[in-house]
Amino acid sequence: MKRNAIILLLFILLFSTIGIHAQQIIAHRGYWKADGSAQNSITALMKADSIRVYGSEVDIWLSSDGIPVVNHDATVTLNGKKIRMEETPLATLRQVKLSNGETLPTVEEYLDAFATCSQTKLIIEFKTHSTKEREAELAKKVIGMVRERGLQEKVEYIAFGIHFVQQVRIIDPQAKVYYLNGDLSPRVLAAMGAAGFDYHYNVAYKRPEWVHAAHDLGQQVNIWTVNKPEDIQKMIDLKVDFITTDEPLLVKEILQKQ
Ligand code: MG
16 A cells, blocks of 8 residues: 555656646737637637647737737737827727727736636736836736736736836736846846746757756746747757747647657
8 A cells, every 4th residue: 555655656756747847838929820810819818728728928008098908019000000009099999900800909808808718827928118107007007907806826927128027026026027038147037036038049049058047046938939840849858948839739739749
């Protein structure tokens, strides 16, 4: 009996160790290549949840009248005219249709839909804004919305700007925040309290030692946006923790072959 228990324990230990090294998938701007989906749409989030990836990424802005909204670019096209996200009120942004016919979502709508997801986490990217004040306002509002819905455990943050990393650390010290800009070492990020780095794969190719350095410091490593089979394989071999991709099913398939 005792021997069986020891064998069982060894198996659990073995599989939990394997689990730690298996890469997790993050669907870049949601699973937008699925039928009826579009980048940063609510459908893309639900589709990411349906294929059971670790996370679904989304980009957010603050409208001119202070409402957090979902979009990737700094501008959006309405009636053939380019308008700036930051300089446009919500009422106008709501006239914008995504390529799948959905209305450009607010962050509140996105979080309400996310609350119904059972598998995926939400990886929120704060886009770099015109002023630090507006960035602080966006971080405060969005982290507040996440808290109101009790979703703190299921949401992580990413940003190119150090200011956003600092804001998240101040507003919700428990939250995981990763830095995107590719220029800071794991040691510097650890000192800032970041959960790790989330860099372009070129940085991982150039500085593979940063992956090990991050792990030695107890940090995690996410790499974007890895879409080609050879790059996906290289990132798996480098033992990064997360692969952010436009091809979540391809990454899944490659992972299953390991
Ligand atoms: Mg993004």
